[in-house]
Amino acid sequence: MTKALSLIVLFFVSNVYFCNAQEIMLNLTPQPEFINSSIYEIAEVHDTRPQSEKIGLVYREGNKMVNARFPNSLAHELQNYFSNSIQSRNPQLQKIIVKIEKYDLVENLNSNQIVEGELKIKFGFYAKGSFDPVHLLDFEGGMSYKRSKNRVDLIQNVIQQASENALKYFDQWINSQAMTNRSLANKVRLEVNQPILKSSSDTVFYNSKRGLGWQDFTAKPHAINKYNALIFTSLSMEGKPYVEDATIVLPLIIKVYMLPDQSWVKNKDDYSLNHEQRHFDVTKVVGDRLQYKLKKLDLNPENYEGLVNSAYLDAYREMSLLQKLYDSQTNHGRDASMQAKWNRYLDDALQGDWKNIETIISEKM
CATH class of the missing domain: 3.40.50 (Rossmann fold)
Structure with a gap:
């Protein structure tokens, strides 16, 4: 100007x-x-x-x-x-x-x-x-x-x-x-949420009251793939900052979702469905941990964008690591004993007890 x-x-x-x-x-x-x-x-x-x-x-x-x-x-x-x-x-x-x-x-x-x-x-x-x-x-x-x-x-x-x-x-x-x-703001306030979003035929958002069903796996099975089922699950973070009373306000929404048209199944049974549900649970746990870490960040107008983006990228890497560890340790669900152990780990983590999950991550970092 x-x-x-x-x-x-x-x-x-x-x-x-x-x-x-x-x-x-x-x-x-x-x-x-x-x-x-x-x-x-x-x-x-x-x-x-x-x-x-x-x-x-x-x-x-x-x-x-x-x-x-x-x-x-x-x-x-x-x-x-x-x-x-x-x-x-x-x-x-x-x-x-x-x-x-x-x-x-x-x-x-x-x-x-x-x-x-x-x-x-x-x-x-x-x-x-x-x-x-x-x-x-x-x-x-x-x-x-x-x-x-x-x-x-x-x-x-x-x-x-x-x-x-x-x-x-x-x-x-x-x-x-x-x-x-924005250039004159002297504080930053994050408003982080994981709202319950309405699912559609294109996207199923995580909802603790709505477990996955085989109807959510709509893609055609890969005939040459040796596994029985595959789920595509991920998380995203969205938000647009604005300035209010000399404070940069950043409302962030963390979305945990799976895509039906990229998820498939060959033989439908409850045991296999639980294994795929737990992949979804892994992503939800990572989303919860991301929300927690974001709220703990010490932000100012100069560093908030870099720190918020870095937290999201760290969460994405954590999600990829945990998904691989989950499949490798359970042998894609074939190892019933390890599957039961991961079931317990994830149940605890969904309640906010991340001790076992953090142990698994630290051993592989």
């Missing part, structure tokens, strides 16, 4: 001003309590202009042009101005970086020997974080003025007013955006 502002100013008042024959010294005067902020502070100012030491040349009597500058660097002067004009000292405030992209003072002499001048500025405002600064908006302003050659002191008013305009605009913007702008 860019703000462009252009003003024409005619000066007829005097100010205290310092100059010598070779240059004109400018200064920015902080305005105590000009901005009373409870949400941000200007933490850093960087001058990104190619020739950061230059401000511009201005006319003096005798049609002589001299250099206009500040006692210190422009970045230093603006940092001092911003810091002392904004009343905010809370360490929890949003830290803002200002990048000076343009700060050019240009003067010309018209036919009536009146100096016509213009100051052009452009500031980029960024939210400071642990990584790269996040761009918020640009302010691009301009102030045009006219003065007599002996009134070089009036340039000070232009410098002062332009800086105040930039700060005032940013303050208005950030206060209007603070509660809803």
Whole structure:
């Protein structure tokens, strides 16, 4: 977002001003309590202009042009101005970086020997974080003025007013955006759920009150496959973040499901159906564990996306590992003793007791 502002100013008042024959010294005067902020502070100012030491040349009597500058660097002067004009000292405030992209003072002499001048500025405002600064908006302003050659002191008013305009605009913007702008959020809240979803002929969602039936296995059996049945089961995680009261809210829904058109059976019996149901139970256990781990994450606006995605990928890998271990240890259900043991493990895990499941995982990690 860019703000462009252009003003024409005619000066007829005097100010205290310092100059010598070779240059004109400018200064920015902080305005105590000009901005009373409870949400941000200007933490850093960087001058990104190619020739950061230059401000511009201005006319003096005798049609002589001299250099206009500040006692210190422009970045230093603006940092001092911003810091002392904004009343905010809370360490929890949003830290803002200002990048000076343009700060050019240009003067010309018209036919009536009146100096016509213009100051052009452009500031980029960024939210400071642990990584790269996040761009918020640009302010691009301009102030045009006219003065007599002996009134070089009036340039000070232009410098002062332009800086105040930039700060005032940013303050208005950030206060209007603070509660809803994702870049300005200071907290993250996860809302993780596994709702009971309605199944269809295409997708059967896990429901503890609705066990699988052979009618859920609709794919054509693989004739050359040596196994009696196959189930396709998986889990997904969906959610779209939004900002509320300066907090990123991420509602996540974990879905555990099986796909009938990719699941098949040759010979239908209760023992085989239990084995396939337990594959579904494995996925449900992983979904429960994912929900638990997500709620334990220590999240902030900078890391939440990476940590949430990482938790999901870890869960997916865990699901794949457990499915393989389940089939290998039960010999795809042929080992009745191991099948009974896994039945007990999964019954416990579905009640929240993951001790045996975690032991199995740790032995293979």
